[in-house]
Amino acid sequence: MDEKPQRRVAITHPRTAAARSAAKRGVRRDVNDSTALGVTMIRSLRRAQLRLAVIVGVGLLVVLGGIPLLFLLDPPLREARVGGLAVGWILLGVLVFPAIWLTAWWYVRAAERNETQFVDLVERS
Amino acid sequence: MTSWWPLLAILGVVGATFAIGLFGVRVSRTTSDFLVASRSVSPTLNASAIGGEYLSAASFLGIAGLVLSYGVDMLWFPVGYTVGYLVLLILVAAPLRRSGAYTLPDFAEMRTRSRRVRYASSILVVLIGWLYLLPQLQGAGITLRALTGAPVWAGAVVVAVVVGITVATGGMRSITVVQAFQYWLKLFAIALPAVLLVAAWYRDGTPVFTEGGWGDPLSGYGEREYPLYTTYSIVLATFLGTMGLPHVLVRFYTNPDGRAARRTVLAVLALLSVFYLFPPVFGALGRIYTPELAGTDAADTVVLVLPSVVFDGWLGDALSALVAAGAFAAFLSTASGLCVSVAGVLSQDLLRHEGRLGDGVSRFRLGTAIAIAVPFLLALVAGRANLAQTVTLAFAVAASTFCPLLVLGIWWPRLTEKGALAGLLVGGGAALAAVVAVLAAGPFTGVVGALLGQPAAWTVPLAFATSVLVSLRTGDRSQRLVSDAAMARLHGPEEIQARRA
DSSP, X not given: OXXXXXXXXXXXXXXXXXXXXXXXXXXXXXXXXXXHHHXXXXXXXHHHHHHHHHHHHHHHHHHHHHHHHHHHHOHHHHHOEETTEEHHXXXXXXXXXXXXXXXXHHHHHHHHHHHHHHHHHHHHO | OOOSHHHHHHHHHHHXXXXXXXXXXXXXXXXXXXXXXXXXXXXXXXXXXXHHHHOOHIIIIIHHHHHHHHOGGGGHHHHHHHHXXXXXXXXXXXXXXXXXXXXXXXXXXXXXXOHHHHXXXXXXXXXXXXXXXXXXXXXXXXXXHHHHOOOHHHHHHHHHHHHHHHHHHHHHHHHHHHHHHHHHHHHHHHHXXXXXXXXXXXXXXXXXXXXXXXXXXXXXXXXXXXXXXXXXXXHHHHHHHGGGOHHHHGGGGGSSSHHHXXXXXXXXXXXXXXXXXXXXXXXXXXXXXOXXXXXXXXXXXXXXXXXXXXXXXXXXXXXXXXXXXXXXXXXXXXXXXXXXXXXXXXXXXISTTOGGGOSHHHHHHHXXXXXXXXXXXXXXXXXXXXXXXXXXXXXXXXXXXXXXXXXXXXXXXXXXXXXXXXXXXHHHHHHHXXXXXXXXXXXXXXXXXXXXXXXXXXXXXXXXXXXXXXXXXXXXXXXXXXXXXXXXXXHSXXXXXXXXX
16 A cells, blocks of 8 residues: 555755655664664663563562462451451452552553654654 | 243343344454454454453352352452453553464464464463363353253353354454443443442441451461462462463454553453452352352352342342343353354364365354364363352463463563473463363362462463573574564554554
């Protein structure tokens, strides 16, 4: 669809937008063809996204994984009550769910920001 | 329980499933329509469909039954089923959509360029699918028995036939609409009775059951041994297993791009979070109003039985009908999704070289028949554990096989063909051995019972370690080139990707 039968060549001043878009195709091709430059750029994006995933993942592990440990180390907490309901039921039955959703929402924003920055980098260079 | 209302409600759900499914036939004509709805499903519809597909017999009936029998520690099941989607979001959602793969075997081949890894994945998809279909059919059996006294095989027959026909005739496009409808039906069917039950509980002066540490974490109530190990093993299996479930992943290919895949997961998380507030209510109130079910085979029926115990007359009948409809929606939607995935893999990979089986669509139909017939026969002979526990075994196998493949495949360029294969074989072999032992000769007691009943805590690390160690010993230059190309495709945003036909 994007392949035209005959390609027209625009003759432009090097400082115009048309000239920059020709350069853009170059870096884009580096990324798609996995040249040394492309591999390095993708690696930087991958590491940024992995760092984000690890932050969220470790956070999950510590907070959620810590709940059974907390109950193990502090037996009185197992029977503690807030407003007539036991702490365990409130935590696992209700409070975790909004916490999970907010974490996911924050992650999606951060991951999209990483990608937008990467696209800007590719388009500008 | 001699009322006709629940039976009529079940007939209504079955009828609606057929009607929407048959309507979908008119637009399902190509193989791509059948497998991924030609990637043309809107995000809201897709999220409802994912919710509808994911909330199975385990969620609708099993959680309440477990809470009734074993108390607060069982809340880790709904929490884990939800967090599984969050883990899927942060580790695989967008890259997996960008991989352009239709199925898990497609991803395996795209990442490793290996037919062997593809076939190993295909076989595992089929096995996990069958393991997950088994409790859906068993759930249908006990539901129909609880409501009408019919023999247990009757409910399994109903679900197997309806699913087989809808999937074989409409494929993915028609079940997308069916499943979206079934999410909202399930939510309504569990939320309304739950709210009324809580109101009745207030009317009765909020009685509380505290005996023997049932309401306390880590008490091991109901003769559960090693509650801490079991809790962590459930956490690991559900957190990491969701991403490896065949019917969950196939849904991501119906998103237009990687960002849409992430946003769809966000919507799914909201839908799941709302739903999971309600099943524990039935478990907790069942402890007060129907204590005789606790710890028995019938615990899974507490959601079905409780409304008619608490409410008399027409209200009890109507609510029983509603939960029966919701339960059948759960069996049908999950079983349809699994059946499509298993049939897709069977027809694409395992029946591929049988030229005389005809074109893609007729192979898909044959695949459908095999996909539903095997778990149906299993349901007739297998012994029955709790629904949510059987489902968690499927999660454990998925977490021990596809989780390492996906996570290492997406984030670790040094994963090799041999590393991927070794991880699948060792992780899958260990987890499946535990599952077969439990289903055939279990339940076991003591340390062995804990290790085999909830194997994820040792099989998942084993699979990861195997994959990493073998990859480190087998990496070479050609593998590096395959990885570089795969990484650009998995992580590069769509705006900068070369257009692919």
